[in-house]
Amino acid sequence: IRRITVREDGGSVESFRGLAQAYTSLPRAIFIGAVSSPPAVILAASPDSGIDAAGVLKSLLTSVGGRGGGSARLAQGIVPGKAQLETVVGSIGGGKGL
Numbered sequence: 048i049r050r051i052t053v054r055e056d057g058g059s060v061e062s063f064r065g066l067a068q069a070y071t072s073l074p075r076a077i078f079i080g081a082v083s084s085p086p087a088v089i090l091a092a093s094p095d096s097g098i099d100a101a102g103v104l105k106s107l108l109t110s111v112g113g114r115g116g117g118s119a120r121l122a123q124g125i126v127p128g129k130a131q132l133e134t135v136v137g138s139i140g141g142g143k144g145l
Contacts, residue, residue, distance in 0.1 A: 067091035
């Protein structure tokens with residue numbers, strides 16, 4: 048599985064949507080995008096990755112008091128603070144949530 052994590056200090060995870068979809072058009076690809084203010088995350092997975100983006104992200108968000116949703120290919124959510132964002136991104140990026 049190839050993974051990429053992109054971070055920005057501010058803005059919206061919506062700005063990552065096109066990049067996420069382009070990256071996950073590649074085989075076995077996972078895209079993680081994070082914005083620290085307001086704290087939010089987007090997760091995209093290629094169809095052949097075996098990853099359910101909504102299932103993985105929803106579980107991690109719930110564990111830190113966040114919320115979100117999406118589909119098996121693209122999901123996004125918000126978290127209460129930067130520490131929770133780091134927990135979620137670290138879990139996905141490190142493979143723990145996958």
